[in-house]
């Protein structure tokens with residue numbers, strides 16, 4: 681039976697650490713503030729944005745909300761970001777993705793000042809991660825590193841297989857595991873014999889984006905399994921990319937869905953906001 685990695689509990693620990701820090705800063709007259717932008721009203725985005733604002737409130741980070749209509753032009757959004765880049769009271773800028781189709785996401789990501797890039801999506805942030813310079817790191821992969829470390833799981837020297845090569849999860853995840861001295865393999869839709877590659881993993885990180893795709897046949901005995909997926913199954917129940925019931929008896933550690941990786945993303949976003957204030961205000 682695997683040990684459950686409790687993301688809810690670990691994210692609460694991180695948020696409580698940040699809350700104490702923010703309280704202390706307030707006593708010194710320093711305030712921390714995040715601008716949250718949502719364009720349109722995609723229901724999933726509204727839930728994520730709502731959770732981010734709630735976390736700000738819990739920790740004591742000020743959040744300034746911009747709920748823009750679907751018809752907002754690219755230029756209007758770029759103008760708002762330019763204004764926020766120059767606003768000394770704003771430490772972090774979060775523009776929830778996906779954006780409506782008529783807006784170029786890359787242009788928007790590139791327009792956020794790297795000093796306020798709390799999502800870690802700007803090319804400068806990503807480049808800094810590649811060459812080992814300081815910079816903001818994408819929140820979900822950063823959260824997974826925290827989950828592993830705070831669960832006492834050693835990373836150095838381990839075979840780590842990451843399934844997925846997205847800019848938000850797979851690529852930064854692989855770089856972070858490399859930075860922690862794992863031997864890293866990145867798998868994707870064109871990987872030959874995915875099962876055989878995954879079977880070699882001491883740490884298997886699954887961000888494949890397909891509900892309950894990874895079964896026990898992909899998992900080495902005693903492997904650590906991290907499930908980044910979040911979907912609704914045929915009964916409308918939340919599930920991940922991993923067949924939890926099948927994989928759990930084989931793994932040594934596993935993240936549940938919900939309550940595994942998900943809560944860590946927001947905790948790390950909050951951490952990036954506080955760092956932005958500490959480093960650049």
Ligand code: GUN
Pocket residue numbers: 774775776777778799819820945
């Ligand atoms: N959409 C899905 N995940 C994220 C995230 O971490 N940040 C932003 N800005 N948009 C997202």
